[in-house]
Amino acid sequence: xxxxxxxxxxxxxxxxxVTISCTGSNSNIGAxxxxxxxxxxxxxxxxLLIYRNNNRPSGVVDRFSGSKSGxxxxxxxxxxxxxxxxxxxxxxxxxxxxxxxxxGTNLTVL
Amino acid sequence: xxxxxxxxxxxxxxxxSLRLSCAxxxxxxxxxxxxxxxxxxxxxxxxxxxxxxxxxxxxxxxxVKGRFTVSRDTSKNTLYLxxxxxxxxxxxxxxxxxxxxxxxxxxxxxxxxxxxxTVTVS
Numbered sequence: 001x002x003x004x005x006x007x008x009x010x011x012x013x014x015x016x017x018v019t020i021s022c023t024g025s026n027s028n029i030g031a032x033x034x035x036x037x038x039x040x041x042x043x044x045x046x047x048l049l050i051y052r053n054n055n056r057p058s059g060v061v062d063r064f065s066g067s068k069s070g071x072x073x074x075x076x077x078x079x080x081x082x083x084x085x086x087x088x089x090x091x092x093x094x095x096x097x098x099x100x101x102x103x104g105t106n107l108t109v110l
Numbered sequence: 111x112x113x114x115x116x117x118x119x120x121x122x123x124x125x126x127s128l129r130l131s132c133a134x135x136x137x138x139x140x141x142x143x144x145x146x147x148x149x150x151x152x153x154x155x156x157x158x159x160x161x162x163x164x165x166x167x168x169x170x171x172x173x174v175k176g177r178f179t180v181s182r183d184t185s186k187n188t189l190y191l192x193x194x195x196x197x198x199x200x201x202x203x204x205x206x207x208x209x210x211x212x213x214x215x216x217x218x219x220x221x222x223x224x225x226x227x228t229v230t231v232s
Contacts, residue, residue: 002154036219038155045223046147046155051210052218089155093216098169099145099157 003028004090004102011108012080020105022073022090028100030071033093037066037075040087040104049088050075077107085109112136112222114206119227126196130227132189132206137222139187140165143209145220146180146191148202158204159191163213173199196231203228
């Protein structure tokens with residue numbers, strides 16, 4: 001079991017908006033640590049999508065956005081496209097475990 | 111361009127050892143901290159270890175502590191992961207990843223990743 005909890009899968013039709021939740025605890029997200037989000041496409045290197053809760057690295061489209069509140073964080077994807085079909089991971093830090101990841105969420109574009 | 115390339119993976123028997131390498135290029139290697147992250151078949155990402163930007167401090171996941179050692183050779187711009195006493199639970203794709211910000215460790219995640227190298231313990 002991963003320290004951060006994500007839904008195993010989400011889906012949406014092209015053009016729709018989907019959100020992926022990431023729930024932690026008071027020793028990680030709730031302790032004030034920032035949350036990052038990564039996108040994994042099969043056969044490719046993981047890609048940083050969101051850093052420091054709601055910031056996009058250069059080159060990441062603004063259809064991706066992040067938020068954080070309390071012990072949870074969310075990734076929102078608007079205007080869903082077929083190319084967004086991938087596995088998404090949240091990541092934060094923990095008082096005793098250093099770096100923690102969520103279990104990953106498979107996004108299916110219907 | 112900015113790049114990390116892992117190598118050294120393979121098939122090893124339980125109890126055996128393996129050393130992974132991660133060659134960096136396109137940026138100043140010695141001013142960044144580096145992580146190893148793995149993904150077992152059908153599982154999610156698992157953080158393994160980190161080496162600080164000055165090469166003096168390392169931290170490990172409980173699952174590998176005492177068995178794995180992270181190190182670097184700045185003359186070769188290469189990060190290493192020495193893995194000893196391997197078990198079947200160590201079977202995974204191993205990625206090296208660079209901290210997003212210079213000097214910092216455990217700051218804002220990892221913005222440069224390699225494509226990974228596969229380790230199979232069988």
